[in-house]
Amino acid sequence: MSVTVKIPAALRAYTDGLSDLALEGQTVGQIIDALVERYPDLGPHLKDDDGQLQSFVNVFVGSKNVKNSGGILAAVPDGETLMLVPAIAGGSGDN
């Protein structure tokens, strides 16, 4: 079993144009690491200099934004969808 990761249009140049990827992992952090391992050029766009997820990237597990509830430690059940959504500045983005 794996997780479906949805890639925002802005980053598809780094994923061979793919919008949906199947990746393995049990937490948001593990799945993002698996993503960056497959497409190393994505790394600097998703993570800051300290290796933290960029503050302007929201992560949805299913329909829930886990950015401020669990973050990279949030669990991702098998078969679930993980969506990386660029936050539009000017608000919390958790609406």
Place this chain on the structure above:
Amino acid sequence: MDLFEAVGNTPLLSLSQLTAKTPGINVLAKAEFLNPGGSVKDRAAKSMLLDGLAKGRLKPGQTIIDATSGNTGISLAMMGAFLGCPVVLYLPANASRERKSLIKIHGAEIIETDPLESSDGAYLAVLKEVERNPDQYFFPDQYNNPANALAHYNTTALEIWEQTGGRITHFISAMGTSGTFMGTIRRLKELSPAIKGVAVEPSSPLHGIEGTKHMDSTIKPGLYDAALIDELVRISTAEAYSMAKRLARECGLLTGISSGANVAAALNYSAGLPQGSTAVTILADTGTRYLSESFWGV
């Protein structure tokens, strides 16, 4: 004076607190956040609406429709209320609650589009709706409407020219529709061909610099003219955040993230310029629009 007449003629502020390390070089910033709608987009919205009215394409009471995640939507909603025209705006579902509220408070309607497709997705959805019902709407189409850049050609550029007494040597600005950059620099170069245009872009296609575009990974606006760009400066979201904070704490200027990007670019770039240079940049919108962002660190 009416609402439309209150747009423009903004002060040109000196950023002397930030330029101590570069004596002899002037860095000035146009305070566009003081427009009635809180951003530079008031100029474009006013110009596109007046152009539509003058050409009979916007009829009294007709619905105004456009795609915008932010400031243009707020300007159109505000001016639509003033003109008595309904306003429908398409925006990505991930636009913030504050933005949506500002638009709705003026009575405009919001249609949400796929957040993964960002503002390009909202734009393509408006195109479809306008194709289906062409007679129902006035579609300013800010990315391709010459009246957007002309607002800056006819006002922003002339104000900067007068406010610097013709001494401006460099115009430095980020691009969304690119109307501000293209309209302003086109006129400035006509006034003095030696003036250089320095465009600012986010360093990554995934960025938090609201209102600006990473041109290579998005639909290029029709207004975009690469021939007017003498130099390109790339700024990261972290640099933009950090400069927005410095503007608030060291200059008393509460402005948005793209203003941080513009000033960061202006300071970096002007450090290498000859003595006596005068660089002008844009404080594009008010920081009150970004209060819930965590980067302020309050």
